[in-house]
Amino acid sequence: MEALRREVALLGRLGGRPLRTLYLGGGTPSLVPGPELLSLFAVLDAYFPRIAGAEVTLEANPDDVTSERIVLWQRLGINRVSLGVQSFCDGILGLLSRRHSAQQAEDALQSLLQAGFVVSADLMLGLPGLSVALLKESLKVLRRLFPHHVSVYLLEMDKPHRLALLAERHAGLFPSEEDLARQYLYTTRFLRLAGYEHYEVSNWARPGFQAQHNLRYWRGGVVLACGVGAYGQGQRSRWANSSDLDEYMRLVAAGQLPRVSRTQLTKEAARAERVMLGLRLSRGVMWEEVEALAAMRPDFWRLLHDFLAAGLARRCGGRVRLTPRGWLVSNELFATLV
DSSP: OHHHHHHHHHHHHHHOOOEEEEEEOSSOGGGSOHHHHHHHHHHHHHHSOEEEEEEEEEEEOGGGOOHHHHHHHHHHTOOEEEEEEEOSOHHHHHHTTOSSOHHHHHHHHHHHHHTTOEEEEEEEESOTTOOHHHHHHHHHHHHHHOOSEEEEEEOOOSSOSHHHHHHHHOGGGSOOHHHHHHHHHHHHHHHHHTTOEEEETTEEEOTTOOOHHHHHHHTTOOBOOOSTTOEEEOSSEEEEEOSOHHHHHHHHHTTOOOEEEEEEOOHHHHHHHHHHHHHTBTTOEEHHHHHTTTTTOHHHHHHHHHHHHTTSEEEETTEEEEOHHHHHTHHHHHGGGO
16 A cells, blocks of 8 residues: 555656546455555545546445445545445355355445445346346346446456356356346346446446446546556556566555556557447447448458348447447457457
């Protein structure tokens, strides 16, 4: 935490600026003790004052949400909490080795809403033993509590963890690709009927409560980043901090920004990225942007027309966007833009 504060100060001395959004995430910031958070915010506010109405988000685990922490977060000006619910089923949470129970998740969500936070709840699909019936029960809890925002992610099996070993030994416990598609499309319909707008492939929001910080990434805005393994971006530049804790602390202690890589995108690569990120959003991208890639990315151009012919993408009002079914198979399309 001391190194993080030093990095913020180093970055601020190079050119502090007012912040429209501030996001504390990755890891578990809800575990950070109060005095450490207060010290961090003091440095942030000294170099990066927040504009009026800035979105300030903190990621939290349900079992970390206490009345004392809620008061502290409010004192710091945090106004949005992203809660890692994952499921409202105790059996599923047990397989995930989550520290919280379904009741704790429900209580935490309710407490945050009552305290006046904008709340986003994370759910996960593709979990072992997760049927559409069990998914429906979790979604019913969300409909009843009605948080402002819902993020729904697919279980990633490319990372080494206990579930990956379980999948090797008991593959039958995990949903098939067809089952996963059914879960996603069912979730899409359920949340739409519950009053949420499906504005990004994995994100739903009540009107007016889209995640502004995340939209900056998807729209290619400038995002500063501090911390171990943090990634930042300019209009056409991308950089990464060291993901090695010892190296990170050593570089910061020496008065250096802990960046270990920096990339400058070409105009072509920037356009391809802009189209890829734009197609993650429900509003899609201008057809002219897509058309400009025809010669640069012929595989993308051909595959996009296949998506249009199959109803996985649609053209409307000079824009092109993917449908929910198109989002399900969007990685195949996006791979042609990398």
